[in-house]
Amino acid sequence: LAKTTQPISMDSYEGQEVNITCSHNNIATNDYITWYQQFPSQGPRFIIQGYKTKVTNEVASLFIPADRKSSTLSLPRVSLSDTAVYYCLVGASGGYSTLTFGKGTMLLVSP
Amino acid sequence: DGGITQSPKYLFRKEGQNVTLSCEQNLNHDAMYWYRQDPGQGLRLIYYSQIVNDFQKGDIAEGYSVSREKKESFPLTVTSAQKNPTAFYLCASSIDSRVTTEAFFGQGTRLTVV
Numbered sequence: 655l656a657k658t659t660q661p662i663s664m665d666s667y668e669g670q671e672v673n674i675t676c677s678h679n680n681i682a683t684n685d686y687i688t689w690y691q692q693f694p695s696q697g698p699r700f701i702i703q704g705y706k707t708k709v710t711n712e713v714a715s716l717f718i719p720a721d722r723k724s725s726t727l728s729l730p731r732v733s734l735s736d737t738a739v740y741y742c743l744v745g746a747s748g749g750y751s752t753l754t755f756g757k758g759t760m761l762l763v764s765p
Numbered sequence: 766d767g768g769i770t771q772s773p774k775y776l777f778r779k780e781g782q783n784v785t786l787s788c789e790q791n792l793n794h795d796a797m798y799w800y801r802q803d804p805g806q807g808l809r810l811i812y813y814s815q816i817v818n819d820f821q822k823g824d825i826a827e828g829y830s831v832s833r834e835k836k837e838s839f840p841l842t843v844t845s846a847q848k849n850p851t852a853f854y855l856c857a858s859s860i861d862s863r864v865t866t867e868a869f870f871g872q873g874t875r876l877t878v879v
Contacts, residue, residue: 686864697855697870698808741807749815749862750796751823755808 658742663760672729674759676742679723684746687718687725688753692739698755701740702727729761737763768792771856771871778850778878786841786874788856794869796862797839800855801825802873808855814839815862843876850878 659677666672678687686705690698702709704716704725715728729736741758769790778784788797796815800808810823814833828847833839839858843850853875859868 688864690868695853695873695875697857697873698868699870700867703865703867743864745864750859750864750866750868751798751810751813751815751821751862753864755800757805757807 658744658754658756660740660742660756660759662757663762665762665764666732667764668733669731672732672736672761672763674727674729674740674742674761675724676727676744677724678742678744681722681744682746685722685744686746687716687722688743688745689714689716689727690741690743690755692741692758698741732761732763734763734765737761769856769858769869769871771854771874773874774872776874776876778876780878781845783845784843784850784876786843786854786856786876788839788841788871790837790839790858790869792858792860792869793836794858794860795836796859796866797833798857798859798868799823799829799831799839799841800857802853802855811841811854813862850876852876 688703689701692698702716709716717726739758743753745753772787798813799811812831814820817836830842855873856871857868859866
């Protein structure tokens with residue numbers, strides 16, 4: 655299973671762009687990269703998923719370089735409500751049950 | 766509204782008692798999962814089910830049991846054999862077990878054993 659490494663925490667201010675990088679040096683050919691967001695005392699929520707290059711949706715963008723050994727979740731113009739834990743997951747073979755939710759990155763957005 | 770519902774939100778039990786946590790989904794999803802989360806930690810997989818009448822142990826199944834008699838229901842029993850049961854329990858479901866499908870999580874049950 656590909657192991658992921660993320661910063662434990664990040665701080666930002668409202669209106670700024672936030673980039674959270676996840677390292678996954680052992681990513682396999684079939685692996686996808688998925689990001690989830692979790693607010694305190696709630697279940698995680700799917701944000702975005704990608705395989706290569708760039709993926710964008712209404713919430714975030716996901717940048718994946720050609721070697722796929724890392725990925726960056728980009729949150730444009732964050733607000734206080736974006737304060738949450740963000741998880742990077744990598745996997746494919748064996749299905750969803752093999753995805754590992756590590757400790758994630760705690761993003762704190764201040765006024 | 767379609768979704769996944771866990772109940773109760775808070776649960777208190779005495780040590781040595783078994784307790785069952787409810788998880789119901791009306792999303793017509795085949796796959797369902799139970800996770801445990803301890804303070805400041807990530808989620809750890811307890812059990813998962815890819816289809817009705819079938820389930821598999823996750824990383825920390827000892828002291829837990831599940832059943833999947835109906836597609837929409839996946840209850841988790843925390844038995845007295847679980848040495849440290851106080852935690853936040855999360856149930857999730859997805860269309861199937863492929864990683865490319867989105868998982869939908871319930872609001873969680875916070876279990877406190879005294």
